Each structure stands twice: as C-alpha cells, then as structure tokens.
Amino acid sequence: MTGAAVVVRGLHKHYGETRAVDGLDLQVESGEVFAVLGPNGAGKTTTVEILEGHRHRDSGEVSVLGVDPARADRNWRSRIGIVLQDAGDQAELTVSEVIRHFAEYYPTPRDADEVIDAVGLTEKAGTRTRQLSGGQRRRLDVALGIVGRPELLFLDEPTTGFDPEARRAFWELIRGLRKDGTTILLTTHYLDEAENLADRVAVIRDGRVLALDTPKNLGGRAASEATVRWIEDGTHRELATSAPTRVVSELTARLAGPSGEVSGLEVIRPSLEDVYLTLIGEPLPVAATKEDLS
Amino acid sequence: MTELSEKTVAAATVALPSTLRLGVARTRVELKQFFRSKDSMIFTFLFPVIMLMIFATVFSRQGDVGPGIPGGPISFGQYFLPGMVATGVMLTSFQSLAIQIPVERDDGALKRLRGTPMPSASYFLGKVGQVLVASVVQLALLFVVARVLFAIPLPTAPGAWLTFLWVFLLGTACGSVLGVAFSSIPSSGRSASAVVVPVVLVLQFISGVYFMYSDLPTWLQRVAEVFPLKWMAQGMRSVFFPDAFKAIEVRDSWEHPMTAVVLAAWLVLGLVVGIRTFRWTRRGDN
Numbered sequence: 001m002t003g004a005a006v007v008v009r010g011l012h013k014h015y016g017e018t019r020a021v022d023g024l025d026l027q028v029e030s031g032e033v034f035a036v037l038g039p040n041g042a043g044k045t046t047t048v049e050i051l052e053g054h055r056h057r058d059s060g061e062v063s064v065l066g067v068d069p070a071r072a073d074r075n076w077r078s079r080i081g082i083v084l085q086d087a088g089d090q091a092e093l094t095v096s097e098v099i100r101h102f103a104e105y106y107p108t109p110r111d112a113d114e115v116i117d118a119v120g121l122t123e124k125a126g127t128r129t130r131q132l133s134g135g136q137r138r139r140l141d142v143a144l145g146i147v148g149r150p151e152l153l154f155l156d157e158p159t160t161g162f163d164p165e166a167r168r169a170f171w172e173l174i175r176g177l178r179k180d181g182t183t184i185l186l187t188t189h190y191l192d193e194a195e196n197l198a199d200r201v202a203v204i205r206d207g208r209v210l211a212l213d214t215p216k217n218l219g220g221r222a223a224s225e226a227t228v229r230w231i232e233d234g235t236h237r238e239l240a241t242s243a244p245t246r247v248v249s250e251l252t253a254r255l256a257g258p259s260g261e262v263s264g265l266e267v268i269r270p271s272l273e274d275v276y277l278t279l280i281g282e283p284l285p286v287a288a289t290k291e292d293l294s
Numbered sequence: 295m296t297e298l299s300e301k302t303v304a305a306a307t308v309a310l311p312s313t314l315r316l317g318v319a320r321t322r323v324e325l326k327q328f329f330r331s332k333d334s335m336i337f338t339f340l341f342p343v344i345m346l347m348i349f350a351t352v353f354s355r356q357g358d359v360g361p362g363i364p365g366g367p368i369s370f371g372q373y374f375l376p377g378m379v380a381t382g383v384m385l386t387s388f389q390s391l392a393i394q395i396p397v398e399r400d401d402g403a404l405k406r407l408r409g410t411p412m413p414s415a416s417y418f419l420g421k422v423g424q425v426l427v428a429s430v431v432q433l434a435l436l437f438v439v440a441r442v443l444f445a446i447p448l449p450t451a452p453g454a455w456l457t458f459l460w461v462f463l464l465g466t467a468c469g470s471v472l473g474v475a476f477s478s479i480p481s482s483g484r485s486a487s488a489v490v491v492p493v494v495l496v497l498q499f500i501s502g503v504y505f506m507y508s509d510l511p512t513w514l515q516r517v518a519e520v521f522p523l524k525w526m527a528q529g530m531r532s533v534f535f536p537d538a539f540k541a542i543e544v545r546d547s548w549e550h551p552m553t554a555v556v557l558a559a560w561l562v563l564g565l566v567v568g569i570r571t572f573r574w575t576r577r578g579d580n
C-alpha cells in the first residue's frame with residue numbers, strides 16, 4: 001500500500017488554558033518509521049492519542065488509514081496497534097493468557113508464542129503480569145500492540161525502562177515489522193533510538209512541529225559546518241568549516257611529521273542531540289560525534 | 295527477540311470475530327481474574343457462606359423462629375439463609391462490578407480494550423457472564439453448606455424453585471446494570487471500595503438481611519422499600535420459608551408482583567443511566 005497512513009492538518013487541542021496541541025501538521029507515509037521527539041509536555045501523547053481515537057480534538061483535520069479516528073469502527077481498530085504511554089492493567093492474568101486473549105479480538109492475529117518470543121518474554125510466559133518488572137511489563141505492552149498484525153502501529157515511549165540489550169532487540173523487532181510493511185509512529189526521548197529506527201523525525205514543542213526531516217538532515221544537520229580540531233605548537237586550534245576533508249588534507253600536508261600523524265586531530269559534526277537541543281532552544285552542550293582521523 | 299514470521303493475508307477478506315464469541319472469551323478472562331483476586335474471593339464470593347456459618351452457629355441456641363406459624367418453627371439458620379442468598383446476588387453483581395470497573399478504568403484496562411476491535415457489547419457480555427457463573431457457583435456452595443452443615447431444609451416444590459429462578463435472574467440483572475451505572479461515581483480505582491462497600495452495608499442492614507425486617511421502625515421500612523435488596527430478600531424468603539410465614543411480612547404477603555415491578559424499574563433505570571454515563575477513560579483524560 002502506498003500513500004499517507006496518517007495526515008494531520010491544523011490540529012488543535014486545548015485543556016483550559018493549556019494549548020496541548022496548537023496547530024500541528026504531520027504526514028506519515030505508508031511503510032515508514034516516523035519518530036516524534038519533543039520535551040515533556042510538548043503534546044506528543046495528546047497528538048498520538050487523538051490519532052488513536054482515544055481523545056477528542058478541538059479542531060483540525062485528521063485522517064488515519066483514510067478514516068477519521070473520531071468515527072472509528074471495529075474494522076479500523078483491527079488495522080491499528082496501540083502501545084499507550086502508561087498502563088498497569090490485567091494484573092491477575094499471565095503473560096501468555098493476556099496475549100492469547102487479545103489475539104482473539106483480531107481477524108488475522110500473529111501467533112501468540114511467536115509474539116511472546118519476539119518481545120523476549122518466553123521465560124515469563126506463565127508469570128502473572130503483576131509480578132513482571134517494569135521493563136518486562138513494557139515488553140508485554142509492545143506484544144499486545146503487535147499481536148493483531150496491525151498495518152499501523154502507534155508506540156508512545158515504547159522503550160521506557162528497557163535495559164540496553166532489550167532496547168537493541170526492540171529495534172530489531174521494529175526493523176522486522178517495517179520490512180514487512182508495517183507503518184510505525186513512535187514517540188521517544190532517546191535520540192539514538194530515533195536515529196537508528198526512524199526514516200523521518202518530527203520535533204515538536206508547545207504543540208507545534210518545529211522541524212521535520214530525516215535524522216541525517218534534521219535542522220540542516222548534514223549541511224551544517226563541522227569543526228576540525230588539532231594541536232599545533234602545543235596549543236589547541238579549531239576551525240569551523242563546511243569542507244572538513246580539505247582542511248584535514250591541508251593540515252596533513254603542513255603538519256604531519258615522519259609518523260604521518262597530525263596530533264589531536266578531530267572532526268566534529270553536530271549530533272542529533274545537538275540539533276535537537278538547538279531546535280528546542282536549549283544551550284548547546286560540548287558533546288559531539290567524534291570521527292577520529294588518526 | 296526473534297523475527298516474526300509473516301503470513302500474507304488480505305485483512306479485509308477475513309471477518310472480525312463475532313460479538314458473542316468475544317463475549318464468551320471475555321467471560322473466561324473475567325472469571326479468571328475474579329477468582330484469582332483474594333479480595334473478590336473473600337469479600338464477595340465467600341462472604342454469604344462465611345456469614346451464614348457464623349450466624350447459624352452463634353444464634354443456634356437462641357431457639358427457633360415462628361413457633362406459632364403453620365409449617366414452623368424454623369431454625370435460625372433457615373431464617374437467615376434467604377437474606378444471605380439475596381446478599382450474595384447483590385455482592386456478586388452490584389458490588390463486584392461497581393468496584394471492578396473503576397479499577398479497570400483507572401489502571402488503563404478499559405482504555406486498552408477500547409483501542410482493540412473488541413466490541414463494547416462483548417465487554418458487557420463478559421461482565422454478565424462473570425456475574426452469572428460466579429453467583430451460580432456461590433449459591434450452589436451456600437446451599438450445600440446450609441444443607442450439609444446446618445441441616446437447613448431446601449424447598450422441594452417446583453413452584454418455589456421457579457420463584458427462585460425469576461427473583462435470582464431479575465436480581466442479578468438489576469444488580470449488574472446498577473453496578474455498571476454506579477461505577478462512574480467513585481473518582482478513582484483506589485476509592486472505589488470505600489465508596490461502594492458502605493452503600494452495600496447500609497442496604498443490608500435496612501433491608502432485613504441481618505434483622506427481621508418487621509422489627510425495623512416503619513420510616514426505615516419505607517426507605518428500604520425504595521431499594522431492590524429488600525425485595526430480593528423478601529422474594530428469597532418466599533422461596534425458603536413455609537408459605538404460612540408470609541404472616542411475618544409487614545403486609546402479610548410475599549408481594550411477588552411488587553417485587554417484580556421494583557426490580558424491573560431499577561433494571562431500566564440502571565440501563566438508562568449506565569448507557570449514558572459509562573466511560574472507557576478516566577475523567578478529564580480525553
């Protein structure tokens with residue numbers, strides 16, 4: 001299937017004085033992984049839950065799989081998968097019971113054991129969900145989001161509480177789903193997650209989209225200047241340039257001794273985090289992606 | 295984590311599972327959750343049995359009830375049984391739903407269900423299934439304990455059991471829809487039992503479940519007559535007492551038609567209110 005899975009135009013949602021969503025535009029193409037970034041309170045959950053049909057909007061146009069979620073029916077719900085930001089329900093059922101039960105709701109569910117395995121809960125299949133750890137509980141949420149074989153999957157901060165290994169495994173799972181044609185819209189506070197998974201990223205703040213691009217190009221990242229640093233005559237030097245390769249070869253010609261090395265050489269490009277923090281208006285910290293050219 | 299295998303299926307060609315089938319599936323998981331929760335086991339399911347055992351034991355020495363009435367006297371255990379049957383029906387229907395649903399609303403279970411293709415009707419069918427199965431098992435247990443441990447005679451006339459059937463079904467239906475309607479009152483899952491239990495307790499005390507109804511002051515009897523529990527208890531007395539015991543009722547009659555009218559009226563009221571007020575999400579969460 002091609003075309004847009006999600007189209008949002010001029011979306012508004014106010015809670016009293018709070019403009020949770022304030023004129024938001026978005027388009028998610030079928031088959032892509034789309035990440036929504038933004039500080040706490042930016043309006044990510046509000047937006048996503050409007051798309052899921054859980055919240056009403058004040059104004060704006062919304063189309064999800066060609067349907068207005070405010071008028072969604074069973075058929076539409078069978079085509080989407082939802083992982084909410086917070087849930088602690090079904091405490092008395094075991095992992096396997098919950099997943100098997102939810103699978104029954106869908107016309108063409110995934111195999112329950114495969115899903116349990118896919119989220120790494122095989123060893124916990126017989127455990128009551130109240131006894132799961134925070135990260136395991138979250139994996140169950142992900143399992144329930146994918147068990148119905150959705151065309152479009154919403155994930156609101158899916159990997160909160162995952163250990164690093166589980167996060168990597170989750171990324172693999174998402175890549176697998178993408179390969180099979182699932183459209184994925186996820187929110188996250190982990191920039192490496194967005195960088196690793198997303199085809200496109202939107203940064204939102206105060207209910208509006210500040211920037212929307214591929215992780216590589218976000219905020220003019222690819223075109224922006226790199227910083228070259230080196231040590232010359234015992235002092236640290238640095239130069240901002242849009243042609244770092246040329247600068248490095250000049251430095252090599254000029255400074256490299258018999259060893260062929262330029263001492264302290266670094267080429268620094270802004271990381272996604274730098275770009276993100278600039279966009280949302282935080283001061284730029286020193287951290288950077290290092291490409292050591294020794 | 296491994297990769298998921300892909301079956302290519304045209305989703306549109308495969309029908310959604312039927313509402314009834316999912317209602318049965320819901321009943322299964324509802325019952326699992328009900329019987330695995332210690333709270334609902336002790337304070338809802340076993341409560342009437344425990345109370346019957348305590349009362350029938352403690353008051354057995356106080357002598358029998360209604361010595362001058364034809365068919366009497368009856369043991370205190372027998373006197374107490376119909377009240378416990380009515381209480382059991384009310385706890386398993388009204389109390390358990392009025393507490394369970396706010397908890398499910400608060401912990402996100404309802405919101406999660408709302409995001410799936412499960413129809414709302416299946417959810418309510420599951421609740422009805424839970425209430426029916428749990429109360430049938432509960433009453434069966436109560437009858438066995440009454441008969442075996444306390445030698446309380448159970449009715450043998452088919453007419454009495456027919457009365458039992460309609461009072462039970464109407465009472466369960468009424469309690470269930472009122473439980474759903476009441477579930478919107480507690481402001482959170484945590485406060486649900488604090489709100490519901492006192493209501494249930496007061497109703498029990500004024501409806502002739504623990505005390506002889508005719509001993510209550512008249513104004514309190516009038517108050518209790520507004521609510522369904524009094525009528526359920528009276529209907530159950532007509533099942534488990536010899537017919538002549540209608541003499542101890544305030545109007546010298548079992549008042550079956552009135553019982554049916556009051557229970558049906560509450561059933562309709564509960565349906566109307568329940569349909570209008572039921573929410574899948576917490577207040578202010580949409």
Ligand SMILES: Nc1ncnc2c1ncn2[C@@H]1O[C@H](COP(=O)(O)OP(=O)(O)OP(=O)(O)O)[C@@H](O)[C@H]1O
Nearest residue numbers: 015018020039040041042043044045046578579580
């Ligand atoms: N149900 C609600 N009632 C009142 N205000 C709300 C409600 N939901 C959200 N808000 C407000 O709307 C704004 C956006 O909230 P939202 O939950 O969408 O943020 P978010 O981007 O998901 O944040 P986080 O990263 O912390 O999850 C916040 O200021 C929040 O206080």
Ligand SMILES: [Mg+2]
Nearest residue numbers: 044045046085
């Ligand atoms: Mg959020």
